Amino acid sequence: MRHSSLFLACFLVAAPLGVGHSQDSTGLAQDSVVHPERWPTARSPIGLDDAMETRIGQLIQKMTLRQKVGQVIQADIGSIQPDDLKTYPLGSILNGGNSAPGGNNRAAAKDWLSLADAFYNASRECDLQGGPFIPLLWGTDAVHGHNNIVGATYFPHNIGLGATRNPALLRKIGEITAREIRVTGQEWTFAPTIAVVRDDRWGRTYEGYAEHPEVTASYTGELIEGIQGVAGDPSFLQGEHVIATAKHFVGDGGTTGGKDQGNNQMSEEDLRDLQAAGYPVAINHGVQCVMASFSEWQGKRLHGHKGLLTDVLKERMGFDGFIVGDWNAHAQVPGCTATDALPVLDAGLDMYMAADSWRGLFETMLRQAESGDVDMARLDDAVRRILRVKFRAGLFDAGSPSSRPLAGKFDELGKPEHRAVARQAVRESLVLLKNNGGVLPLRSDSTIVVAGDGADNIGKQSGGWTLSWQGTGNSNDDFPGGTSIYEGIRRQVEAAGGRTMLVADDKSVTDSIAIKPDAAIVVFGEDPYAEFQGDVETLAYKPGDDKDYRLLKSYSDRGVPTVAVFLTGRPLWVNREINASDAFVAAWLPGSEGIGVADVLLTDRQGQVQHDFKGKLSYSWPRTPMQTPLNVGQAEYDPLFPYGYGLTYSDSTTLPRLSEQASGGETGLNLTEYFDRGRAIPPWRIVLTSEAERIVLTETRGGTANDAIRVVSADESAQEDIRTITWTGKGQASFALAAENPVDLSAPEFASASIKIRLRVDTPPSSDVTFALATSGGSKSISLGERISGQQPGVWHELSIPVANLATGDALKSVTAAMVIQTSGTFKMSLAKVQLDLL
Structure with a gap:
């Protein structure tokens, strides 16, 4: 290891208000049972139209089984091409946070509109086995304006809007966002988020308007009508308006420890009063879509919770639109995978967000439907709900996206009148x-x-x-x-x-x-x-x-x-x-x-x-x-x-x-958690070092140092929740979790601790791989040797390295890197978690 000292030197010194009962209670019901009669009722202002329902019924009778299965599946544009729709008659597509035309997050607005036309035109040629034409829905995360589009108006995030206490302003923001979405050819936004945030450690805190439901409830109706229009008006869901989504049902703002996709342990009463306050309001103002939460309530995943999705939301609250899932969240329900998840349909989900798993899910569900394993009444109900929203939105008669009102009027994006409202929102926030x-x-x-x-x-x-x-x-x-x-x-x-x-x-x-x-x-x-x-x-x-x-x-x-x-x-x-x-x-x-x-x-x-x-x-x-x-x-x-x-x-x-x-x-300095869910946890940062370059990795998706080492984000159980590191063999290189300022790990409890690493060897190393903990006064490398080479490629393993093998005594008072993995050969590994395990 002729460059060991050079590389390690890089890390040297260098009762809530208005609610009449206790909040956030943790008494658990053993089976996560709900009592729908205790929940509020609601009523959509639209009502079911007999003629429309008859037309939907007739359409369902003409649909092929492939079309029915396709309607309940949504694919991300990063994993599907327009031509795929000619074979797979899916009901919807979306663009996730990192998906865009040609994979370019800075694609021009015209490219978005062209892609919308391409998907629409392909859907018209869909499925050679026959069946009627069913228009496609495109959903987008327009959560603070049309925020995927260069040149659009970006409003303050919801936490700032919550500080304005101005519901009328929220209606204007909804209207402007819908107008700008129409310019690029989409018909549906995954907004508003109406979570009520109860623990600010949650990574989505800024997506909530407030910690108290009064603010969220006062905004919900205004936003829904701003985005969708007013039920009964000719422009409802059409013209300048798009479909809104109330999300995420329910409880994601109250998970224990503020963990995203975690477990909400509130009582049913607190879940209802604190977390769900906005949903009756949304339904009363005609919201057409509700997104199910990733999270659990009392240990049961919401995507599989029939009591909440069906008994409460659809039956008690009278929601007659459709429930869409979140990004592959159906795979987290026990007994389900990304490509096999019938219990989720049975629980009440109507559309799977099978972002990159859509093909496998389609093929599996089609086989299950053909073999009689699918509850066809439930499948038909899901299809009916999706078609109902498509009819209400006028999609069957709308023509191609570029032919619709506002489409291609690119001067609408970020125009002065829109920016003036955003500027007002900044001032008031x-x-x-x-x-x-x-x-x-x-x-x-x-x-x-x-x-x-x-x-x-x-x-x-x-x-x-x-x-x-x-x-x-x-x-x-x-x-x-x-x-x-x-x-x-x-x-x-x-x-x-x-x-x-x-x-x-x-x-x-x-x-x-x-x-x-x-x-x-x-x-x-x-x-x-x-x-x-x-x-x-x-x-x-x-x-x-x-x-x-x-x-x-x-x-x-x-x-x-x-x-x-x-x-x-x-x-x-x-x-x-x-x-x-x-x-x-x-x-x-x-x-x-x-x-x-x-x-x-x-x-x-x-x-x-x-x-x-x-x-x-x-x-x-x-x-x-x-x-x-x-x-x-x-x-x-x-x-x-x-x-x-x-x-x-x-x-x-x-x-x-x-x-x-x-x-x-206490100062809140994190001493034990180093890396988890795809990111370094402060004060630790990802640092890549080659013989000629040292970079601090700020890009979420990845980076490279002199082409000797490359890091990219990848998916294991959630989107971009691991990092894959590749050493190319073009010289010595290291991957480190380093701090900008030295960290004191000399407390007595750390003396017997171990650094625990969850990793996967993707390609075995061609030469020795070393591990070090770097300090201001020096450090000691150890060979991972057989512990790496002996691992089965593609299988997750845990390594445990005693801190005492790396540094002791006063040296631990100034730790500059909690982990430095280094090699001069070729090697590829994926990293899921690094932490200090206190014995």
């Missing part, structure tokens, strides 16, 4: 947490430094579900017509005769202080993430990473009035950052119209307030990193900032200095 000395508003004719990695970064301010699933890898060039927060400030300051300076690095900090600015605005926060990749163990903000804190201090310590603008998908423990600033603004994830931040932070040319702060917290803000779940109304409720908090310019409140130590001295 901002929550002012601190304004000591009345630092804000800043005069627009001032000299202002704008700093931080979020300052001129539209991708970061837009968060996940933006052009890609995780929202990573985007540059400002990918947002034509959008404005970063810095650009919005610059425009307004320069128009008023002031001066701005963008700080990009430490040298710029020194230069910017030298020009004696009147104020500094530091924009920083969470990097983009989505779904389970955003799950966290604590609410500490980037534990072990002081970069943003030091940047704030560099100005505040020199007496420069300092304003913090925090980009985040959830409330986090940021006491140090709050202390280091004179004013602190929670900006959430504002989307493409960063100029809306300037509208509130800056005065006009005459020094008058342009827009006051309106935002109020819809999530309680934690006092410590361990203070979760934290929800208004719970016993001993003691947040740092309570639900509903938010200052305005008329408030003269002075926030005293906050404690920077949580109880017991």
